Amino acid sequence: MAAPEVTHLPNLPNDVEGLRQSIRDAVVRVVGEDPRQATERDWMEALAFAIRERMVERRLLTRRQFADEDVKRVYYLSMEYLIGRMLEANLRNMGILEPARQAMADLGVNLDTILDLEDDAALGNGGLGRLAACILESLATQGYPGYGYGIRYEFGMFRQEFEPYHQVEHPDNWLRYGNPWEFPRSDRKYPIHFYGHVVEHHHPRGETRYTWENGEEVLAMAYDYPTAGYGRRNVNNLRLWAAKATRDFDLRYFNEGDYIRAVADKAESETISMVLYPNDATAIGKELRLKQEYFFVSASLQDILDRHLALGYNLDALPDKVAIQLNDTHPAIAVAELMRLLVDCHELSWDRAWDLARRTFAYTNHTLMPEALETWPVELMERVLPRHMGIIYQINHDFLEQVRHRYPGDNDRLARLSIIDEQNGRRVRMAHLAVVGSHRVNGVAALHTQLLQETLFEDFYNLWPERFVNVTNGVTPRLWMIQANPALTELLGQRIGNDWQYDLDRLRALEPYAHDADLQKAFLDVKRANKVRLANLVRERTGVELNPDVMFDVQIKRIHEYKRQLLKLLHVVDLYRRIRAGEDVAPRVVLFGGKAAPGYARAKGIIQVINEVADIVNHDPAVGDRLKCVFFPNYEVSSASIIIPAADVSEQISTAGFEASGTGNMKLALNGALTIGTLDGANIEIRDAVGEESIFIFGMTADEVVEHRRNGPNPEAILAQQPNLAAAVEMIESGFFTCDDPGTHGDLGRYLRHEDPFFVIADYAAYTEACERADTLYADRTAWAEAAILNVARMGYFSIDRTVRDYANQIWDIIPEPVAPSRTNGAA
Ligand code: GPU
Structure with missing residues (x-):
């Protein structure tokens, strides 16, 4: 038993006076500057340090309680966390935003100015990475024992500039000033191996054993980011791994006297965690990517097993104490790695290990698109991860035996189900490995899960229907309402109180007031103020002036053919041509x-x-x-939180069957934008929730898209019947808008006329008709306000808290463990 003063945790004061003291001290003690000379950035850093010491205190309290209560934990493995800025979120979730604002004011510093200095943590591409960040926030907010694992990329998502029209990528050096939110844990390092070869050790009795020898080794070092829950004392942890060379990296070169080469090799080995691959929903076939995946998976699993054993549990209890969620197939090598750790390192029998692994893992699929499905050439896997290739063969062998037993003689089915694709030069299908190695597989919206069962995983669904579940995505109302839209938050508070912040279904209390004229006016005033806020930012970033009294029509998301930014663009060109021809069209600002x-x-x-x-x-x-048409440069989480509250209309116009869920659709609708959308992804559930009156649905359904493709689409024939659309396409291909490269617009014309793989042309008439329905409603301010208020009131289902509860109950089997206010430390 340690002495009481050793086990004591500090208990820092959270009032204005206490915070002011901490911040002023931190300027001197942490930043090393004289408060008389401190810059705004110095004050920002000092404030961050004052918060982080309070966060880590609660983190330790939380950890103690979880250990005392023998809780089951969930570990979320994700290559991406699209977090955004942390300062305001941490202040809010720690419950010290207002005292900190006052403390800073007392020190002569404006908090809002400081908040704007922070770079986004953009360790993700789009929806998948943002979902991971929302899930971590919700786990903490609801008091679940849930931890994130990922990679501490030195460079996150690139910064986008236009020079002047085309995109130019600039490196995102987000750590250049250091990072006050991370705790480097130099004591938490794990060796990670690559290459080398496998040696078999035959035992006369018992199983053959394997050792993996003579590879290269790199260390994974932990960096911890405490994650605070809102309105609770729970603080969880996000652990990101950075690659560090081992101490005696490459002895060979040292011995040969090539000191410089040895040091250069050290730098090379640390490139593993250097940069996020900026591809969204597209597999990257690069060796470095495979190494990134294995690097963070191996470190995370070693860490999870260490903790499990350190807590005194035995390995047979793994599925009772640990759930591991695979965020898409990026971490799917975990199935083989856990087998390696259990069988080769902890000497469990294969069958016992397999049972534990399968009951521990679950896998979330985020797309059906073939180009996003990860497969690795067997040859590459064999070279980089020789032991894992052997393990995958063994898993596949056992699995196919089962299939053979169930479907004797059905060789086609075996080939379809196999983890190894033998058709395309022998590749490992990571999705198959993930399904076989998991006890649950989920899609991210109802339609998506249904399509998974009917198409991509049809054979697996027939084999194991009980393994497949739906968990519709959600968004955190803390960031996407309270932080992004303080004006609407305030209005909601006045009308229905603040319970909705924890239980978003309570927004329904707004419904009875939807036709209350006072509320409608206040609601429209809030929207207008948010539009002015956005117009100011747009002026600053692009020089374009926007009129806040015109409809703001917004399409914000990664650029993809299937998301159909071209459909919106054709509409813009069509409107422009008609305006020039003297036609009277409803005014709009289109923002991409x-x-x-x-x-x-x-x-x-x-x-x-x-x-x-x-x-x-x-x-x-x-x-x-x-x-007006604006392409907002460098769209990121922090700009999303200005754009979204200002949107009147939300464009969710993907070709039906291609958008797994969407989450921007939820953020925009929650903030009162009305959706123009196809029956795709979660749009379907949004329609069911908000009602037909508050959404403009158009276009082919997923089934109709399949049918349309089967019938052999003919865009030219459609163009011949739609003069406005034809004129828009002609205007583009004629070079009317050509500013830069002549020829590029001709190519675009050919693409639309002869390829149009996502049926922009086929859906155009229905789309413009939906836009016109929106225009008509928008012109009636009362009717619009009512529809928009009802829209907000009915979006509760799309809270990430509901999503996380669905995972907890259907997949992880974990329960909340809220940290009691005065436990252990006598803190108030
Ligand atoms: N998604 Br796969 C990504 O953002 N990146 C990816 O690499 C893959 C999927 C998205 C889906 O496109 C989107 O529909 C979904 O809402 C989101 O994941 C979160 O599930």
Whole structure:
């Protein structure tokens, strides 16, 4: 038993006076600056340190309680966490936002100025990474024992600039000033191996054993980011791994006297955690990517097993104390790695290990798109991870035996189900490994899960129907309402109180007031103020002036053909042409935001043409305020939180069957934007929730898309019947908007006429008709306000808290463990 003063945790005061003291001290003791000379950035850092010491205190309290209560924990394994800024979120979730604001004011510093200095932590591409960040926040908020594991990329998502029309990528050096939120844990390092070979050890009795020898070794070092719950004392942890060379990296070169080469090799081994691959929903076939995946998976699993054993549990209790969620297939090598750790390192029998692994893992699928499905050439896997390749063969062998037994003689089915794809030059199908190695597989919206069962995983679904569940995505109301939309938060508080902040279903209390004229006016005033806020930012970033009294029509998301930014662009060009022809069209501001993967030429071409069209439209004196088109540069979490509350209309217009869920659709609707959308992803559930009156649905359904493709689409024939659409396509391909590269718009014309793989042309008429329905409703301010209020009131289902409870109950089997206020430490 340690002495009481050793076990004591500090208990720092959270009042204005106490915070002021901590902040002023931190300027001197941590930043090393004289408070008389401290810059705004110095004060920001000092404030962050004052918060983080309070966070870590609660983190330790939380950890003590979890250990005392023998809780089951969930570990979320994700290559991406799209967190955004942390300062305001941490202040709010720690319950010290207002005292800190006052303390800073007392020190002569404006908190809002400070908040704006922080770089986004952009360790993710899009929806998948943002979902991971929302899930961690909700786990802490609801008091679940849940931890994130990922990679501490030195460089996150690139910064996007337009020069002047096309996208140019700049490195995101987010750690250049250091990072006050992380705790480097130099004592938490694990060795990670690559390459080498496997040696078999035959035993006369018992199983053959394997050792993995003569590879290269790199260390994974932990960096901890405490994650605070809102309105609770629970603080969980996100552990990100950075690659560090081992101490005696490459002895060979030292012995040969090539000191410089040895040091260069050290740098090389640390590149593993250098940069996030900026690809969204596209598999990357690079060796470095496979090494990143294995690197963070191995470190995380070693850490999980260490903790499990240190807590005094035995390995047979693993599935009772540990759930591991695989965020898409990026961490799916975990199935083989856990087997290696259990069998080779902890000497469990294969069958026992397999039973434990399967009951521990679960896998979330985020797309059906073939180009996103990860497969690794057997040859590459064999070279980089030789032991894992052997383990995968063994898993596959056992699995196919089972299939053979169930479907004797059905060789086609065996080939379809096999973890090894033998058709395309022998590749490991990571999705198959994930399904076989998990006890649950989930899609992220009802339609998506249904399509998974009917298409991609049909054979697996027939084999194990009980393994498949749906968990519809959600978003955290703390960031996407309270932080992003303080004006609406305030209004909601006045009308229905603040319970909805913890239980978003309570927004329904707003329903009876939807036609209350006072509320409608207040609601429209809030929206207008948010539009002014956005217009100011747009002016600052692009120089374009926006009229806040015009409809703000917003499409913000990664640039992808299937998301159909081109459908919106055709509408813009159509409107522009008609305005020039003297037609009276409803005015609108169209705002795009989003990044294209650097190697995705078509997506980059889409950005370029939008910028070129925008430039012409915005400078045409004949147009004035009737049409403005803006491509908001460098769309990221922090700009999303300004754009979303200002949107009147949310564009969710993907080709049906292609968007797994969407989450931007939820953020926008929650903030009162009405959706124009296809029956795709979670749009379907949003329609069911908000009602037909508050959403503009259009276009082919997923079934109709399949049918349409089967019938052999003919865009030219459709164009021949739709003069407005034809004129828009002609206007583009004629070079009317060409500012930069002549020829590129001709190519776009050919693409639409002869390829149109996502049926922009086929859905165009229905789309513009939906836009017109929106225009008509928008013109009736009362009717619009009512629909928008009802929209907000009915979005409760899309809280990430509901999503996390669904995972907890259907998949993880964990329960909340709220940290009691005065436990252990006598703290108030
Ligand atoms: N998604 Br796969 C990504 O953001 N990145 C990916 O690599 C893959 C999927 C998205 C889906 O496209 C989107 O529909 C979904 O809402 C989101 O994941 C979270 O589930």
